[in-house]
Amino acid sequence: ADRVFPVLFIAAAIPKCAGCGEHIYDRFILKVLDRAWHSKCLTCSDCMAPLSDKCFSKGDNVYCKDDFFKRFGTKCASCDKGIPPTEVVRRAQENVYHLDCFACLMCARQLNTGDEFYLMEDRKLVCKTDYEAAKAREYEMDSSNKRPRTTITAKQLEALKRAYNESNKPARHVREQLSAETGLDMRVVQVWFQNRRAKEKRLKKDAGRQRW
Amino acid sequence: ADRVFPVLFIAAAIPKCAGCGEHIYDRFILKVLDRAWHSKCLTCSDCMAPLSDKCFSKGDNVYCKDDFFKRFGTKCASCDKGIPPTEVVRRAQENVYHLDCFACLMCARQLNTGDEFYLMEDRKLVCKTDYEAAKAREYEMDSSNKRPRTTITAKQLEALKRAYNESNKPARHVREQLSAETGLDMRVVQVWFQNRRAKEKRLKKDAGRQRW
DNA sequence: TGCTAATGAGACGTAACGAA
DNA sequence: TTCGTTACGTCTCATTAGCA
Numbered sequence: 001a002d003r004v005f006p007v008l009f010i011a012a013a014i015p016k017c018a019g020c021g022e023h024i025y026d027r028f029i030l031k032v033l034d035r036a037w038h039s040k041c042l043t044c045s046d047c048m049a050p051l052s053d054k055c056f057s058k059g060d061n062v063y064c065k066d067d068f069f070k071r072f073g074t075k076c077a078s079c080d081k082g083i084p085p086t087e088v089v090r091r092a093q094e095n096v097y098h099l100d101c102f103a104c105l106m107c108a109r110q111l112n113t114g115d116e117f118y119l120m121e122d123r124k125l126v127c128k129t130d131y132e133a134a135k136a137r138e139y140e141m142d143s144s145n146k147r148p149r150t151t152i153t154a155k156q157l158e159a160l161k162r163a164y165n166e167s168n169k170p171a172r173h174v175r176e177q178l179s180a181e182t183g184l185d186m187r188v189v190q191v192w193f194q195n196r197r198a199k200e201k202r203l204k205k206d207a208g209r210q211r212w
Numbered sequence: 213a214d215r216v217f218p219v220l221f222i223a224a225a226i227p228k229c230a231g232c233g234e235h236i237y238d239r240f241i242l243k244v245l246d247r248a249w250h251s252k253c254l255t256c257s258d259c260m261a262p263l264s265d266k267c268f269s270k271g272d273n274v275y276c277k278d279d280f281f282k283r284f285g286t287k288c289a290s291c292d293k294g295i296p297p298t299e300v301v302r303r304a305q306e307n308v309y310h311l312d313c314f315a316c317l318m319c320a321r322q323l324n325t326g327d328e329f330y331l332m333e334d335r336k337l338v339c340k341t342d343y344e345a346a347k348a349r350e351y352e353m354d355s356s357n358k359r360p361r362t363t364i365t366a367k368q369l370e371a372l373k374r375a376y377n378e379s380n381k382p383a384r385h386v387r388e389q390l391s392a393e394t395g396l397d398m399r400v401v402q403v404w405f406q407n408r409r410a411k412e413k414r415l416k417k418d419a420g421r422q423r424w
Numbered sequence: 425t426g427c428t429a430a431t432g433a434g435a436c437g438t439a440a441c442g443a444a
Numbered sequence: 445t446t447c448g449t450t451a452c453g454t455c456t457c458a459t460t461a462g463c464a
Contacts, residue, residue: 079266080244100266106286108277108297130286149429149462169455172363188429194455195428201456361439361452381445400439407438410447 017041033057046071076101077123092119106130152192156182160192168197229253244274258283288313289335307335318342364404368394372404380409 015024018033019041030037032055042051046067056068063071066084073082077095090102090111103110104117104127111117116128152160159182163170170178170193179186228234230244231253242249244267254263258279268280275283278296285294289307302314302323315322316329316339323329328340364372371394375382382390382405391398 081242104297106297108281147430147461151463152429171365172453173365190454191430192428195430197455198457199428359440359451363453364439403440404438406446407440409445411438413446 019043032062033060078102078125092117092123092125095119095123097125104130150184150188152184152188156184160189160196164193164196168193168200231255244269290314290337304329304331304335304337307331309337316342362396362400364396364400368396372401372408376405376408380405380412 015029015036016022017024017038018035019037022038024036024038026038028039030039030042030051032042039052040050042055042062043049044051044055044064044067045061046063049064051062051064054065055062056065057063058068058072066086069084070082073084074096075081076083076089076098077092078097078101081098083089083096083098088099090097090099092102100110102125105120105124106126107130109127111125111127118126118128118131120126159178163174163178167174175186175189175193178184179189182189184192228248229250230247231249234250242251242254242263244254244263251262254267254274255261256263256267256276256279257273258275261276263274263276266277267274268277268284269275270280270284280294281296282294285296286308287293288295288301288310289304290309290313293310295301295308295310300311302309302311304314312322314337317332317336318338319342321339323337323339330338330340330343332338371390375386375390379386387398387401387405390396391401394401396404
């Protein structure tokens with residue numbers, strides 16, 4: 001005997017795809033971000049590859065794993081772009097670098113395992129050679145721009161003082177003699193006498209003041 | 213059957229381009245200096261070439277590799293402009309030179325391997341020939357162009373003064389006698405008397421003025 | 425930090441030079 | 445020769461800067 005079955009009709013909206021906006025009549029409906037998608041519409045916002053397996057989203061966009069991390073993953077300490085977690089990287093202290101970015105800032109040569117290098121304050125890298133060359137150049141600058149100062153030894157000083165007692169303004173030939181005796185340059189001897197006279201004058205003035 | 217996708221929600225504002233200031237809706241967002249750029253807005257500050265691959269920054273500016281190193285790379289010791297790391301260079305001590313700049317400062321000839329040259333204090337280069345020619349010329353100058361000045365000693369001065377008191381225009385034989393006595397050249401003795409007479413005249417004039 | 429070597433500007437005296 | 449000028453050698457004064 002035939003049976004009559006009661007039938008319950010339930011009105012339900014046919015879902016619309018968050019990608020193309022059309023209704024979805026497919027058997028498989030993908031759901032991400034509480035929204036439905038045609039499987040052909042759920043593609044990475046960056047590379048447009050279909051996202052059949054896993055997807056990552058940010059705001060209203062969805063991404064494949066690689067592109068998501070490229071945008072939002074750990075930042076390369078040199079170029080500051082995201083690094084997909086699958087990518088081979090190099091590290092220096094806590095910093096992570098793209099393989100290509102793990103290179104000397106100055107000569108741009110890539111740094112290989114075993115290479116020695118310096119990690120700069122801005123987290124960029126400089127190879128040992130360049131760093132030390134730069135350092136040396138800096139030092140060179142510092143020390144070559146420095147005014148040379150003769151150190152007059154006790155012995156030399158004695159000879160100069162003795163001569164000074166004879167005369168505080170010795171004639172040229174005396175200075176020549178003194179220069180030969182001490183090994184000091186003529187100019188150095190001359191300047192010594194100048195400074196010495198200035199000192200004596202200064203001392204006299206100061207003494208005068210004290211008596212006042 | 214429906215699938216549930218693991219989804220990472222990260223709230224983030226739609227980035228604004230650091231170049232033009234507009235929002236970026238592009239598929240590709242470039243990030244440099246912690247700031248986002250339209251790919252068309254990220255161009256080298258110097259040559260305006262698009263920086264799609266790698267870029268170098270300094271302060272708020274971004275540069276392509278070549279221009280970055282032109283500005284900030286190792287400086288050519290001669291022209292003082294930066295050298296892109298890919299460029300072939302020559303070296304002298306710690307100094308690096310553009311191939312074209314590795315040339316004699318004086319004759320401008322490029323220096324080749326094996327050529328002898330001098331590295332000057334300002335890190336510029338002079339070929340051996342020119343350097344030694346210049347050196348010789350300098351020596352020549354120093355010893356011939358420099359006006360020699362006789363230093364007349366106290367003793368000699370005394371003899372001259374004594375003679376001057378006898379006569380301020382001594383006859384030739386008197387000058388000869390003086391020259392022999394002092395060891396000074398005849399010409400020197402003659403000039404001394406000339407200058408002495410000039411001085412006396414000058415003093416008289418000045419004294420006259422003072423009395424007025 | 426103090427002493428003092430070195431530098432630089434400015435002045436002076438005068439040896440040397442060149443032209444008239 | 446004289447006259448005007450140039451430039452060498454030295455000094456002072458005020459400062460700067462290197463080293464024990």
